[in-house]
Amino acid sequence: MSQEIAHWLDNLLEEIEGIEIRRKSSRRVRVDVPADALPALLELLQGRAGYIHLSAISCVDWIEDEEFELVYHVWSYESHSLVSAHIRIAREPGVYLSVYDLYQPAAFFERDIHEMYGIHFEGSPNMDKFILTEWDGPPPMRKEFDSEAYINEHLSWQAYNPPWLQALIAEGGGVVIPPEEQRFSRKKD
Amino acid sequence: MSSINQIPVIEAKKGNPLARVFDELVRFCRSRSLFILHYCTGCGAIELPPAMTSRFDMERLGIQPMVSPRQADILLITGYVSIKTLKRVILTYEQMGSPKYVIGICSCTVNGGMYWQSYATAKKLDEYMPVDLYIAGCMPRPEAVIAGLQQLMDSIHAGKANSWEDYYRNYDYYLGNQQKLFGDNWQTPTDVIAEAKHYNLLSKGTLGVHTRLLEQHQQPLEALEMRLGHNLKEPTE
Ligand code: SF4
Numbered sequence: 001m002s003q004e005i006a007h008w009l010d011n012l013l014e015e016i017e018g019i020e021i022r023r024k025s026s027r028r029v030r031v032d033v034p035a036d037a038l039p040a041l042l043e044l045l046q047g048r049a050g051y052i053h054l055s056a057i058s059c060v061d062w063i064e065d066e067e068f069e070l071v072y073h074v075w076s077y078e079s080h081s082l083v084s085a086h087i088r089i090a091r092e093p094g095v096y097l098s099v100y101d102l103y104q105p106a107a108f109f110e111r112d113i114h115e116m117y118g119i120h121f122e123g124s125p126n127m128d129k130f131i132l133t134e135w136d137g138p139p140p141m142r143k144e145f146d147s148e149a150y151i152n153e154h155l156s157w158q159a160y161n162p163p164w165l166q167a168l169i170a171e172g173g174g175v176v177i178p179p180e181e182q183r184f185s186r187k188k189d
Numbered sequence: 190m191s192s193i194n195q196i197p198v199i200e201a202k203k204g205n206p207l208a209r210v211f212d213e214l215v216r217f218c219r220s221r222s223l224f225i226l227h228y229c230t231g232c233g234a235i236e237l238p239p240a241m242t243s244r245f246d247m248e249r250l251g252i253q254p255m256v257s258p259r260q261a262d263i264l265l266i267t268g269y270v271s272i273k274t275l276k277r278v279i280l281t282y283e284q285m286g287s288p289k290y291v292i293g294i295c296s297c298t299v300n301g302g303m304y305w306q307s308y309a310t311a312k313k314l315d316e317y318m319p320v321d322l323y324i325a326g327c328m329p330r331p332e333a334v335i336a337g338l339q340q341l342m343d344s345i346h347a348g349k350a351n352s353w354e355d356y357y358r359n360y361d362y363y364l365g366n367q368q369k370l371f372g373d374n375w376q377t378p379t380d381v382i383a384e385a386k387h388y389n390l391l392s393k394g395t396l397g398v399h400t401r402l403l404e405q406h407q408q409p410l411e412a413l414e415m416r417l418g419h420n421l422k423e424p425t426e
Pocket of ligand 1: 231232233267268269294295296297298302303326327328
């Protein structure tokens with residue numbers, strides 16, 4: 001049965017142009033589509049395949065490719081399977097369409113992504129601050145935001161070097177990676 | 190030691206000889222009726238229900254949860270304090286009546302714990318308010334929490350748990366750290382300086398650059414609007 005549904009779904013998805021389907025298991029499909037084909041894909045999945053539940057929208061910042069990746073996870077209660085639709089959008093200006101008209105929970109996820117990555121979703125009902133209401137820095141999940149530099153500027157580190165630890169270090173033991181190296185490892189290379 | 194005047198003499202304290210006995214009694218009573226306000230900021234809070242309920246039963250030591258800051262003695266901060274939460278923690282702390290004690294449970298309150306690299310959490314709680322005791326661990330077991338509370342009881346009994354005075358004596362330092370994090374406009378509804386005068390704890394560190402900055406930005410507080418129940422649903426513009 002699930003094999004059949006999987007096969008049927010694959011056929012259905014072939015209708016979208018430029019789609020790349022990777023079946024991870026009988027209940028999990030990853031599809032990659034061009035950004036402008038996503039609304040059509042979601043409409044198809046929702047209207048004709050019963051994927052009525054948008055579980056999440058996740059976002060990945062590919063700073064080297066100058067792109068954001070948005071992943072729409074939709075779930076079907078009938079076939080008990082998950083489709084993850086991946087799209088890439090340009091990092092600048094970082095604007096995409098809202099899917100609020102298809103899936104209303106999208107408003108919540110889009111608002112969150114807007115706050116954390118600064119992506120603007122056109123047509124989303126509310127792009128106000130959400131959790132970081134008292135934050136006036138840049139969107140903190142963007143890769144160029146340097147959390148450690150921010151801490152250096154606004155907070156201070158706990159000095160932590162008790163005598164018993166010093167004794168251990170003198171014997172060649174103690175902390176394996178000293179905090180300084182851990183902290184700034186990202187900037188080393 | 191050539192002259193007799195150089196021999197140090199400890200002057201006996203003048204005053205009521207019963208005062209010491211009375212102080213001792215007060216300290217004993219204080220250490221035996223502690224009400225904790227557990228500000229559950231982080232995941233460490235999950236160790237409190239077993240510590241309070243029948244499994245470990247904190248109440249046999251005379252420690253009970255309390256619902257409002259005004260009536261509480263101990264502020265228990267259980268885990269990471271995000272910067273947004275820290276503001277509320279400070280407001281809560283300032284509303285508590287003295288003497289008051291702060292316990293930081295969890296590694297996160299000591300040095301940021303596993304959120305050491307996060308932009309959103311404060312790393313050193315004792316920069317923003319005096320902390321009496323830290324209980325390290327991620328998260329500490331209820332036994333450790335109770336052992337920590339017992340240690341606090343002992344030091345209250347010994348008259349050593351006086352860090353709340355430090356907040357009044359060095360208010361400028363704490364306020365400076367708060368301003369650094371929250372911006373120059375930071376202000377709380379409690380008039381700490383007036384309280385310092387009230388407790389007779391006004392000292393060199395109470396006033397300084399930061400309190401002057403506070404004065405510049407301070408806005409007079411307005412009383413909260415009173416509303417009847419049926420008005421509550423109306424949108425506030
Ligand atoms: S120390 Fe561990 S248990 Fe405690 S708040 Fe931090 S992460 Fe959570």
